[in-house]
Amino acid sequence: MSGANLQVDENGRLRHFLTVEGLHRGLLVEIMDTAESFLGVVEQSVKKVPLLRGKTIVNLFFEASTRTRTTFELAAKRLSADVLNINVDASATVKGETLLDTLRNLEAMHCDMFVVRHADSGTAHFFARHAAPHVSVINAGDGRHAHPTQALLDMLTIRRHKGGFDRLRVVIVGDILHSRVARSQIRALNLLGAGEVRVVAPHTLLPVRAETLGVRVFHDLEAGIRDADVIIMLRLQHERMRGALLPSEHEYFRLFGLTAERLTLAAPEAIVMHPGPINRGVEIDSQVADGAHSVILEQVHYGIAVRMAVMSLAMHRRIPAPEAREAGAEREIG
Amino acid sequence: MTGIERESETPATVIRGARVIDPADGVDGVHDLFLQNGCVAALDRAPPGFRAEVEIDARDRVACPGxxxxxxxLREPGQEHKATIASETAAAVRAGITSVCCPPDTRPVIDTPAVVELIRRRAEQQGAARVFTVGALTQGLAGSQLTEMAALKAAGCVGVSNAPAPLASLLVLRRALEYAATFDLTVFLQAEEPSLQDGGCVHEGALATRLGLPGIPEAAETAALAAALALIEQTGVRAHFCRLSAARSVRMVARARHDGVPVSADVCAHQLFLTETDVAEFNALYHVRPPLRTRHDRDGLREGLAQGVLDAVCSDHQPHEADAKLAPFPATEPGISGLETLLPLTLRLVEEGVLDLPTAIARLTVDPARILGIPHGTLAPGAAADVCIFDPRRPWRLDADTLHSRGRNTPFLGWEFTGRVTHTLVGGRIVFEDRG
Incomplete structure (x- = not known):
């Protein structure tokens, strides 16, 4: 079963959003265009549209998250859906209820969409594969595998600043090995036709055969950043120091931290992005994070619109207009 | 299907006109095979006074050792919700398997003669095939304190192993090898360095990179193999490496053997066909340990098998209940229900020109029997009459309803095979006959 078949219906429309891989470029563009139309909504004083009124969306987070969960929650509320937040402590699943039990129980409560985050790669696929036909699954991050809504909001940010993706040089710096964000960004950039995607990291933070993802691999930040139009800095988890992957944050910053000085090597109009939350002085200098090139807060802003777009596109096909439903019934009788 | 040990009561049987292939004896030709008192009595000419009570027409069929x-x-004792000795040995004989060797990770672990005895008795009462046991190398498989190996051997264990659990240190491995050597016990080793495995669940390669699944590097196997080989060479113990997965491991074993180190090795049947890319979109049926590696590795394993560096093909049968595979990929239990594809996949190697039929049969019969030190896997006169008869041309498909193991966890459902077992005899008695 391919991810593409699982994610789209027979008409090629979005059914689940699990990964960027296997989707058509047109679908990514549709998500971004829809998000653009929602940007207006969220800037109004009444920030709601009735698209998903009467629908129930469950934020099912098996991994701690504040930012992503909050933006999904806001997105759902602005679409007028009812939202249920369930933070499942890892210990609760140890008690014996399997993920499938959790899924079945929530389905029995007539929930329409699951937004799932879990530490195991493949969890969103697992939910999608076993969900009832009327249920949509949105991946809010699974292990090291994918975080497609984050990638899409990053693409929207890039598109709004750069107009398009042709000829763009995009560099992703940091812990590629453990990053679901990087995997999804790389897929999306390649699908949207970015000129060149580069990654910069020491060998310990790169997956084996990283080039098979469709990137040029650099180990030297100054070489990798040269003439880049977009610089994406990844968050460095503190636990990487414990796993013998890095000696110290100090050395990491010295070699891979983005400073104002290094930024001058990039293209003059380069933008600096970060999926957040940022570690000032570890992967990025405050001067850069808060500087003129930084679009980090814009990313957060677009995050809500992108999640509204994904939710409404994934659910829309299951909200047939009343006339259409009646017409269908007549056809069946006739 | 009980009482496989009551061999004296078995009917005198003749298998007529089969292509008899017995690699142990260098036999390959059309013969009549006479079985009496549970043993092979003669080839071609009935022994004096032989009166056939059962006649099997096996023209156009192959008869080989079970x-x-x-x-x-077999999951018994301790995990009867997955399978039992009765269910799995019944599935085994349908697939032409007459002897199975059970690793020590039952619950409780096979670390005392009592557990060996329990399995032996259960197999005698309910088993359709012969069941052999490998005892634990350390108590509870916990990796630090040696088991009473002399007692385990006396109770009938054919060897000792700590697989799949890790040992506390190389020092424990060294002591365990030395102690096992004292009693001339074969040590079965799974080459897997736990620290390099590092929570991985697939081969560390392009697929792990694409799906973001934690990878197990090839070096987890080769580093453990190198360390074990050094200690085996020093202790002179007889050792067997189970389930090698990498082409480089095959070369290392070949080199060690060339240098006179007393080692043998096997490969599981699925490793000869599947590769990392089969995991596709997190398909847990392909979650196995050691992991499926690259096409290059698969080809290296095939070559090793053809050349005899890998002595045997095993099923690495791991039946699971459905729930064991119903979770996100890393959280599923590894393993394939493999008994019923052991012969079919090996025959497919013959079809694909990797092995000739007698070599393929040797890798399933006399070679593994030699590793276990058991007097089976041969049709030489006097040997126990464990026989597998199959129709080498019959096509069939592995479907849910043609699968007899309690474990339905196989990625080979829907595969088309050629060559179907029609009769299986254990100790001269027909324990399976395909009447379809």
Whole structure:
């Protein structure tokens, strides 16, 4: 079963959003265009549209998250859906209820969409594969595998600043090995036709055969950043120091931290992005994070619109207009 | 299907007109095979006074020694919700397997003669095939304190192993090898360095990179193999490496053997066909340990098998209940229900020109029997009459309803095979006959 078949219906429309891989470029563009139309909504004083009124969306987070969960929650509320937040402590699943039990129980409560985050790669696929036909699954991050809504909001940010993706040089710096964000960004950039995607990291933070993802691999930040139009800095988890992957944050910053000085090597109009939350002085200098090139807060802003777009596109096909439903019934009788 | 030990009561049987292939004896030709008192009596000419009570017409069929499977988990005692000795040995004989070797990770672990005895008795009462046991190398498989190996051997264990659990240190491995050597016990080793495995669940390669699944590097196997080989060479113990997965490991074993180190090795049947890319979109049926590696590795394993560096093909049978595979990929239990594809996949190697038929049969019969030190896997006169008869041309498809193991966890459902077992005899008695 391919991810593409699982994610789209027979008409090629979005059914689940699990990964960027296997989707058509047109679908990514549709998500971004829809998000653009929602940007207006969220800037109004009444920030709601009735698209998903009467629908129930469950934020099912098996991994701690504040930012992503909050933006999904806001997105759902602005679409007028009812939202249920369930933070499942890892210990609760140890008690014996399997993920499938959790899924079945929530389905029995007539929930329409699951937004799932879990530490195991493949969890969103697992939910999608076993969900009832009327249920949509949105991946809010699974292990090291994918975080497609984050990638899409990053693409929207890039598109709004750069107009398009042709000829763009995009560099992703940091812990590629453990990053679901990087995997999804790389897929999306390649699908949207970015000129060149580069990654910069020491060998310990790169997956084996990283080039098979469709990137040029650099180990030297100054070489990798040269003439880049977009610089994406990844968050460095503190636990990487414990796993013998890095000696110290100090050395990491010295070699891979983005400073104002290094930024001058990039293209003059380069933008600096970060999926957040940022570690000032570890992967990025405050001067850069808060500087003129930084679009980090814009990313957060677009995050809500992108999640509204994904939710409404994934659910829309299951909200047939009343006339259409009646017409269908007549056809069946006739 | 009880009482496989009551061999004297078995009917005198003749298998007529089969292509008899017995690699142990260098036999390959059309013969009549006479079985009496549970043993092979003669080839071609009935022994004096022989009166056939059972006649099997085996024209256009192959008759070979019953298959000896080096590694099959029967899940009993302790995990009867997955399978039982009765259910799995019944599935085994339908697939031509007459001897299965059960690794020590039952619950409780096979670390005392009492557990060996329990399995032996249960197999005698309910088993359709012969069941052999490998005892634990350390108590509870916990990796630090040695088991009473002399007692385990006396109770009937054919070897000792700590697989799949890790040992506390190389010092424990060294002591365990030395102690096992004292009693001339074969040590079965799974080459897997736990620290390099590092929570991985697939081969560390392009697929792990694409799906973001934690990878197990090839070096987890080769580093453990190198360390074990050094200690085996020093202690002179007889050792067997189970379930090698990498082409480089095959070369290392070949080199060690060339240098006179007393080692043998096997490969599981699925490793000869599947590769990392089969995991596709997190398909847990392909979650196995060691992991499926690259096409290059698969080809290296095939070559090793053809050249005899890998002595045997085993099923690495691991039947699971459905729930064991119903979770996100890393959280699923590894393993394939493999008994019923052991012979079919090996025959497919013959079809694909990797092995000739007698070599393929040797890798399933006499070679694994030699590793276990058991007097089976041969049709030489006097040997126990464990026979597998199959129609080498009959096509069939592995479907849910043609699968007899309690474990339905196989990625080979829907595969088309050629060559179907029609009769299986254990100790001269027909324990399976395909009447379809």
């Amino acid at each position: 298959i000896v499977d080096l590694c099959a988990r």
